[in-house]
Every structure is written in C-alpha cells, then in structure tokens.
Amino acid sequence: MVKDITIYTTNTCVYCVMVKKWLGSKNISYNEVNLDVNPERAQEPVDLTGQLAVPVTVVTKSDDSKEVIVGYNLAKLAPAVA
Amino acid sequence: MKKNDLIIIGAGPTALTAAIYTTREDIDTVLIEKGAIGGLIATTDWVDNYPGFVDGISGLDMADRFQKQAERFGAVIELDEVLGIEPIDELISVTTTSGERFAKAVLIATGSDYKKLGIPGEDTYYARGVHYCATCDGAFYRGKKLVVTGGGNSAVQEALFLTKFATHIDLLVRSTLKASDVLLHELEKNDKITVHLGVTTDEIIGDETRVHKVIGTDATTKKKVEFETDGIFVFIGLKPTAEFLRSTGIEFDSIGFIKTDENLRTKIKGVFAAGDVRSGATMQVASACGEGATAALRIREYLEGHSQQAA
Numbered sequence: 122m123v124k125d126i127t128i129y130t131t132n133t134c135v136y137c138v139m140v141k142k143w144l145g146s147k148n149i150s151y152n153e154v155n156l157d158v159n160p161e162r163a164q165e166p167v168d169l170t171g172q173l174a175v176p177v178t179v180v181t182k183s184d185d186s187k188e189v190i191v192g193y194n195l196a197k198l199a200p201a202v203a
Numbered sequence: 204m205k206k207n208d209l210i211i212i213g214a215g216p217t218a219l220t221a222a223i224y225t226t227r228e229d230i231d232t233v234l235i236e237k238g239a240i241g242g243l244i245a246t247t248d249w250v251d252n253y254p255g256f257v258d259g260i261s262g263l264d265m266a267d268r269f270q271k272q273a274e275r276f277g278a279v280i281e282l283d284e285v286l287g288i289e290p291i292d293e294l295i296s297v298t299t300t301s302g303e304r305f306a307k308a309v310l311i312a313t314g315s316d317y318k319k320l321g322i323p324g325e326d327t328y329y330a331r332g333v334h335y336c337a338t339c340d341g342a343f344y345r346g347k348k349l350v351v352t353g354g355g356n357s358a359v360q361e362a363l364f365l366t367k368f369a370t371h372i373d374l375l376v377r378s379t380l381k382a383s384d385v386l387l388h389e390l391e392k393n394d395k396i397t398v399h400l401g402v403t404t405d406e407i408i409g410d411e412t413r414v415h416k417v418i419g420t421d422a423t424t425k426k427k428v429e430f431e432t433d434g435i436f437v438f439i440g441l442k443p444t445a446e447f448l449r450s451t452g453i454e455f456d457s458i459g460f461i462k463t464d465e466n467l468r469t470k471i472k473g474v475f476a477a478g479d480v481r482s483g484a485t486m487q488v489a490s491a492c493g494e495g496a497t498a499a500l501r502i503r504e505y506l507e508g509h510s511q512q513a514a
C-alpha cells in the first residue's frame with residue numbers, strides 16, 4: 122500500500138508534468154516540491170538518486186519503505202504505485 | 204478486439220494537429236505517446252517562430268494548448284509505447300507494451316530524438332553531469348560552470364537558456380555556427396557564453412560521481428584543449444525515432460528517416476508518416492503541423508475508400 126508520494130519538479134521540466142499527468146489520470150494524489158520555488162531543497166533529490174535530474178518521485182509505502190524513481194518512467198512508476 | 208479508425212503513434216505537434224483535423228471529421232482517433240505529450244517542442248524553453256504568437260510562447264504552454272485543442276474534439280491520448288505494427292487483412296495491428304490493438308489506418312508521427320556524442324564518459328556521467336534537455340536539468344546548475352556542445356539552432360537556443368542558471372558557458376562548436384541570425388545576435392550580446400569554433404568534444408572526465416572537465420581538440424592547432432566544468436549539455440542534432448519499425452516493410456532513407464510519397468503514404472497500405480520522422484521534413488513546428496494536417500486529409504480520403512470497400 123502506498124502511504125505517500127512526493128515529486129521533486131521544476132517549472133520548465135516537461136517530464137515532471139508527465140508524471141503529474143499520469144498520476145492525475147489514475148486519481149493518485151501526491152505532494153510536489155518545486156525546486157524553482159524551493160531552491161534550498163535542490164540537494165534532496167540529488168542525495169536520494171545521485172543524479173542531477175528531475176522529476177524524482179519518492180513513493181513511501183505503508184511500512185515506510187521508499188521507492189525512488191528518476192524521470193518519467195512508467196515501467197517503474199506503475200508497479201511502484203500499484 | 205480494440206479497434207479504432209486511426210491510431211497515431213506519438214503525440215507531438217504533427218500528431219496533435221492531425222488529431223485536431225481527424226476528430227473534427229468524426230474519425231475515431233487514438234494517439235499513443237511514450238514520452239512527453241507535445242513531443243520535442245515541450246522540452247524547449249521558448250518558441251519564437253510559430254505564427255499567431257506575436258511575442259513567442261513557451262514550449263510547455265504550446266504543448267498544453269495543442270493537447271487541449273485535440274482533446275476538445277475527442278482525441279484520446281494513451282500513455283504507452285508502440286513496439287511495432289503489422290498489416291493484417293484490411294487492418295493494421297499495433298503492438299504496445301500493454302497489448303495488441305487494431306486500426307484501419309496508422310499515422311507514424313514519432314519525430315526524432317537527441318543524438319549522443321559517443322565519447323568516453325558520456326554514459327558514465329549520464330544525468331550526473333551529462334544532459335540532453337536544458338529545461339529538464341538546467342536548474343541544477345545555478346551558480347555553476349557548463350559546457351554546451353553543438354552549433355545549430357538548438358545548441359545556441361539552449362545555451363542561451365542555460366545562462367539563466369550557469370555563471371559561464373563554454374560553447375564547443377565542431378566546425379562553424381549554423382544557427383539563425385536572430386540567435387547569433389542574441390549569442391553575441393550574451394557575455395556569459397564563450398564560443399570555441401573548430402573544437403571537437405572528445406572526452407568527459409570526472410571523479411566517478413561528478414563531471415569536472417571536458418577535453419576537446421582544436422582542429423586548427425590539433426592540440427588538446429581542456430574546459431573545467433560542472434556539467435555538459437549535448438545538442439548535436441537529432442536522429443529519427445523509427446528503428447522500432449525497421450522490420451515492417453516500410454522504406455527508409457540512408458539516415459533512417461521514413462520515406463513516403465507526396466500523399467505521405469508509406470509502403471504499407473493504410474500507414475502514413477508525417478513530421479520530423481519523415482524523409483525530407485524541415486524539422487520545424489509550423490511544418491510539422493502542416494504535415495499533420497495534410498496527413499489527416501489524406502487519411503480521411505483513405506478511410507472513405509476503406510469503408511466503401513467494406514460495404
């Protein structure tokens with residue numbers, strides 16, 4: 122079971138828009154951390170993934186385990202939120 | 204059996220324009236998109252040369268408008284990847300990651316994708332200092348130094364965009380700049396970008412986690428040149444997204460673009476191709492939209508013939 126989803130995004134990143142559109146189409150709610158609005162949090166997705174890329178989607182399960190998905194990757198995102 | 208009048212592969216400007224036309228004619232149309240709705244233009248910061256937008260428009264905004272207009276008339280966009288097509292009797296079978304479906308006609312509007320340099324370090328540092336999308340990853344370079352490689356419109360436009368974040372950019376151009384005069388003028392005015400003409404990009408060096416420098420060769424002196432940097436953005440042109448159709452009987456040109464006749468028909472009956480993926484395309488949004496409209500009209504004619512045959 123999914124407890125919580127957080128997506129790190131920026132204003133201009135189209136793949137961030139796609140992750141949000143895809144979750145929206147499945148009626149799945151999420152929290153968004155926009156790094157253009159919150160630049161002080163820019164290191165968080167880097168620490169989670171080791172990559173300098175957004176979107177980063179963090180899916181927290183009910184047992185508090187986390188799955189971190191970089192990019193718009195439905196092959197990983199779909200099973201993670203199922 | 205899932206069956207539509209028309210399946211469009213892709214949801215870029217070509218596909219969305221075609222869908223506006225076909226759905227207004229009550230042709231039941233499904234678009235299948237594996238990446239970003241809006242296609243490549245959704246990844247660019249600003250579009251200044253599309254008619255009707257006097258002051259220009261952001262790529263994301265343009266993509267959103269195209270999508271809304273197509274959906275207003277009933278186009279359905281499915282987020283999935285097409286793996287192959289095959290003619291079966293009078294229908295075309297379309298295989299996606301979620302199964303097989305059928306259509307009376309198919310429009311291939313899969314556009315193109317960024318070319319890679321193919322140099323040491325490029326894969327090692329992918330997304331950890333090596334990038335292909337400025338609007339996606341540029342924000343990580345606030346206050347940092349960058350290298351941009353390429354000399355065409357995309358490279359110059361994206362380098363200019365990246366100056367919003369980076370303190371300095373070395374633009375490495377293998378031969379000469381081939382961007383439009385408007386962009387060259389912008390480039391000249393921008394004191395954050397240093398242009399290096401006749402410099403190849405040969406190797407990306409880092410410490411396993413981050414990029415530290417890019418090594419190139421000066422074509423005139425034949426000497427190695429080094430650029431200290433925090434990252435590199437690569438814009439050296441595009442390659443057609445059509446490899447997945449190689450074994451279908453469709454004809455390709457020597458680069459891999461799909462060949463069509465003047466009615467945008469491929470060698471497979473009922474399968475059309477338009478936009479950036481088509482051999483001879485001019486790789487602009489306005490022309491992609493034009494080809495999308497033309498394809499839609501030709502597909503309508505084809506479907507009229509199709510239903511007469513079936514009757």
Ligand SMILES: Cc1cc2nc3c(=O)[nH]c(=O)nc-3n(C[C@H](O)[C@H](O)[C@H](O)COP(=O)(O)OP(=O)(O)OC[C@H]3O[C@@H](n4cnc5c(N)ncnc54)[C@H](O)[C@@H]3O)c2cc1C
Nearest residue numbers: 213215216217237238242243285314315478479486487488
């Ligand atoms: C950085 C940059 C800046 C640009 N700036 C401008 C500009 O200012 N003005 C201008 O006129 N043009 C510009 N262009 C060019 C413009 O983006 C393209 O000409 C236009 O997007 C082509 O549209 P298209 O629909 O043919 O292809 P694309 O936009 O490439 O769309 C094709 C779509 O098909 C999808 N697809 C591919 N394969 C599959 C598959 N197997 N299954 C499902 N979906 C698939 C892709 O994910 C993609 O979304 C720019 C391009 C770039 C790269």
